[in-house]
Structures are given as structure tokens and as C-alpha cells.
Amino acid sequence: xxxxxxxxxxxxxxxxxxxxxxxxxxxxxxxxxxxxxxxxxxxxxxxxxxxxxxxxxxxxxxxxxxxxxxxxxxxxxxxxxxxxxxxxxxxxxxxxxxxxxxxxxxxxxxxxxxxxxxxxx
Numbered sequence: 001x002x003x004x005x006x007x008x009x010x011x012x013x014x015x016x017x018x019x020x021x022x023x024x025x026x027x028x029x030x031x032x033x034x035x036x037x038x039x040x041x042x043x044x045x046x047x048x049x050x051x052x053x054x055x056x057x058x059x060x061x062x063x064x065x066x067x068x069x070x071x072x073x074x075x076x077x078x079x080x081x082x083x084x085x086x087x088x089x090x091x092x093x094x095x096x097x098x099x100x101x102x103x104x105x106x107x108x109x110x111x112x113x114x115x116x117x118x119x120x121x
Contacts, residue, residue, distance in 0.1 A: 004113060006051045013044050013109035020105065024098060035094030039102020042081050046106050049074050 017040035025033035053074055081103075088094050 004110075004117070006047070008116075009109045009113045010044070010047055012112045013040070013047055013105050016040070016105045016108050016112070017044065017102070020102065024101075028095075028098065031092060031094050032098035034092055035088055035096075035098035036102040038084060038088045038094075039099040040105040041102075042084060043103050043106035043109075045077065047109065049077055 017037070020040060021033050021037050024036040053071065085096070085099055088099060089096055
């Protein structure tokens with residue numbers, strides 16, 4: 001059975017965000033690197049919001065966040081993400097692809113965690 005670790009996923013997301021930002025900076029320049037940073041930051045917030053929602057549903061947790069608040073934030077974050085993408089693309093002139101790649105950091109961090117867990121078996 002897999003034992004997914006949220007702190008490890010967050011650590012992988014941070015590492016992937018930093019590496020992706022450096023690669024974007026070296027290959028595409030400062031504007032796209034800043035777009036990648038914004039996307040990766042939003043991805044990190046996504047990981048946090050999903051983990052809070054999961055924690056609120058755990059009946060064995062000693063202190064848990066409100067299910068309603070976690071659910072509302074999970075829904076509102078899409079509006080926040082859309083606003084951040086619009087502002088970053090329009091104000092900074094970042095290509096949407098750079099931000100999109102940054103948003104995939106959360107997915108990549110989960111994949112790294114799954115690969116790491118399956119290699120332990």
C-alpha cells in the first residue's frame with residue numbers, strides 16, 4: 001500500500017519550482033521565469049488546499065480545519081488562479097505557456113512521490 005506524504009510532495013514541488021524557474025530563466029529569460037514562478041506558486045497553494053481538505057475529512061485528526069472553509073477555498077482558488085494568470089500575462093507580458101508549465105509542478109511533485117514510493121516496494 002502506498003503511504004503518500006504531503007510534506008514530501010511539498011518539498012518536491014518546491015524543488016521542481018526552483019529548478020523549473022532556473023531553467024526558464026536560462027532558456028527563456030526573466031519574464032517567462034517570473035511566469036513560471038507564479039504558476040509554481042499557485043501549484044503549491046493547490047497542494048496546500050487539497051491537503052487541508054483531506055485533513056478536514058479525517059475523523060482521527062486531533063485538530064482539523066473546517067470542512068466548509070476548506071471547500072470554499074478550494075472552489076475560490078480557481079477564481080484566484082484565473083485572476084493571477086490574467087494579471088501576470090497582461091501586466092508582465094509573460095507567455096501563458098510558462099505559467100501553464102509552472103502550474104504542472106503540483107502534478108509533477110505527486111508523480112515523483114508515486115515513483116519514489118513504487119521504487120521502495
